Amino acid sequence: MKDIYYNPAQIQQQSLFDSTDNIKEDRTPEDLLFQVMLDLGILLSSKIEEKTIAGKKVFNVADGFLIACFDNDVTEKTVKAVAQEKPYYAVFRDSSMANDSVATNFEQIFATYSPETVRKVL
Template identity: 55%
Template sequence: MAPTSILFYKDVGHSQEGAQEVVSLFGDKGVFDGPKPVRLLERLITLANLKEDSIVLDFFSGSATTAHAVMKKNAEKAKHSRFIMVQLPEEVSDKKKDQGYKNICEIGKERIRRAGAKIKADSPLTTQHLDTGFRVLKLDSSNMKEVFYSPKETAQQDLFALVDNVKDDRTSEDLLFQVMLELGATLDSKIEESEVDGKTIFNVADGYLVACFDQEVSDEVVTAIAKMQPTYAVLRDTSLVDDATATNFEQIFKTYAPNTTTKIL
C-alpha cells in the first residue's frame, strides 16, 4: 500500500497518546520518555502489508511499541506475525531505576508482558490461541576459552589448567544457544527438556538437535540421546563420566543412530 506523505495524528496518534498508553500499562508511572503511539506502528505495519507469518524487525525498540502493535494486529486479524526487538541496554535515570528498571531493555520486556496480558484480557474469547510469548537473548563473547579456537598457540605446560574448553561462568542454556547458531537452528525453535539419569537433555526443533551439557553423563544418557536419532547430537568434552563411556560413545551412536552427526564441545 502506498503511504501518503503525511501521517495525521487523528489517524496515527501523537506522543502524548504514546505516553498515556505506557502509563496505563505500568500503573501511573512514567517509565519511558517519548514512546511512539501504538496506532502509528499499526499504520506502518498495515502499509507493509504483512503476510500470515511475517517477521517485523525493530532495531531501535525503545519501550517495545512495535511488539505491542504486532501482538495487537495478530489479535485483530488472526495472524501469526512475529517480532524481533533490538535495543542497547542504555541506562535509565535514577528515578526510573527506583521504579525497578535498570535499563531500557528491562522496560521493553515488561511492556511486552503487560501488553500481551492486556490484549488477552480485553478480548478473552478471540485471543485464546494468541501467542504473546517471547525469548530474550543477549549478545556476549564466546562461551569457549581461547584454547578451543587456537590450540596450537597453547603451551604444553598450560594443558592441565585447560581441561575444560568452556568458560567457568557459562550455563547449559548459554551453550545450547551457541550450538543452535552454529548448527543452523533458528533462535525461536521449540526447545523441550527431559531428564534421564538425573541429567537434562535438550531437544531442539523436534529432534533436529539434541544436547546434554551436564557433567558425569553415563552410557544410559548417551543411549537415550542416540535412540532419539537426532540430526545432530552435542555433548561437552568433559561430560562423559569415565573412559568406558567415552569408548562406548561412538559404538552407541553407530548402533542406534548411524546417521546422526555428533559434536563434542
C-alpha cells in the first residue's frame, strides 16, 4: 500500500490525483493476495487455486474460505458470482470496480446472496 500519512501543509491540489489508487503501482495480484492473507491471519501454506469467475481471474484460498479478485473492470456479474460461492472472506480492489454502480451495489449483492461473508475492499 502507498504511504498515506501526510502533513496537511505538504498537500498540493495536484498530489490529490496521485491518491486515486492506494496500492503501489508495481504490486502484482499475487502480492495483494499474500498481503490480504497475512492481514486476515490465513496461513500462506493454504491451498490457492486460480480460476475464472464471470470472466475475471480470482484466487480461491483454502477451498472457498477466501475469494479475492484484483482484476480491472469488475462488473456486478463478477461480484454476484463470487457472492454465490459463499466464501467466508471476499476481497476486491476498490479501483478495479468497473463503475460507480458496481461499487454502490457491492454490499447489496453480498447482502442478498451471502450475508455472512466478511467483505473487504482494498
